[in-house]
Amino acid sequence: MIIIMCMVLTGCWNRTELNEIGITSATGYDRVDGNWLITFQVIVPSAMAVGTTGGPGGSGSAVHVFSTKEKTIQQALNKSNLENARTLYFSHNNVLVIGREAAEEGISQIIDLYLRTAEARESIYVLLAPGRASDVMKDLIPPESLPGVALAQILKKEGSMSGFLPPIKMFELAKQISSDSKSAGVPEIVVVGDGGESLESLDVFKKTSTTEKLKLSRLGVFQGDRLIGWMSWQESYGLSWITDKINMSSISFRCPNPESGSTHNYSSFRITTAKTRVNPIKEGNHFKMQLKVKLRGILIESTCRADLADPKVTGEMEKAIVKEIHDYINLGWRAVQRLHTDLPGFAGYVHRKYPKDWNEMKSNWDEELAEMKLDVQVKATINHPGFLSKAFVEPGRKGREENE
Known part of the structure; x- marks a missing residue:
């Protein structure tokens, strides 16, 4: 019995101590002169201790950023061991940032890496950089001490509360560009402002605000594995209505029959539930897409x-x-036709409902998409107008407005 127990309780023979690994919170990919430039944002455990962080009262950054350049991604990862004392650990990687040049050349090699190996997780969020990803990786997002985690939280909040630039994860990106539509949208992160602080600065948190910050800007459009164009946030918001990606959002609209001379006549409607159903309708040898949008909310x-x-x-x-919703949907649809890409995924709807017709037209789907019409039907319901039946007006305000 003792011998059998000793054979079973062998312990962790292949263990890795925590002080031997470098937990990576974000990774950036760039193409420079035909090589891969990989940027790592590694958490500094000692700086995360209470009283020593880069936050208020602290003096050091909670992350360390460095880059390596090689011909292949794996070779760049191996080369990182020459300048980093810890073995990189990617299971807690939150965000993947891809530089513009790398996105335009093709990201199939990056996708293959994340789907092939067990170390890299396919549930990571994907972002685009207008220039190099390494430049974005070096910027802080006050008051957060871990920029990679903060970026993931921004994306998560964006997907659940607005829908302007819906986030996308690695497995979703791979699924969409390998589907019938072969298209996908990836949000872009930009650095706005000038004269801000980078990770090398130790005094950024002693200020109440910085002039430089990271911000989601527009939607990068992929056809296959290559970046082919951009959509503004307004066009992306219209696309979100088409693709049923609105969870909770707000719509501003003009008051019906506004008072003459009044310029402040906008109201806001918060969406609590929204659903879009897409139905392809065959008309002769072509198709029309019927969109039925239903939403409810409060004023x-x-x-x-x-x-x-x-x-x-x-x-x-x-x-x-x-x-307002009709206008957003039409704006997004015009952007789709301008880019000649099936971002709404209409090809999948046609393929499932009319498989024989799809086999005949899939070779010239771009031409069919360019001529396709939308039948948009929207129904909005105000469940609650709020606690006031009339707008609050300061006494005497109406008279002053009329005199002006």
């Missing part, structure tokens, strides 16, 4: 003077909301 801001307890008033507001 969170109003400058309208009308009585919101009147169903006719809320009905007019619902029509104004519908018009």
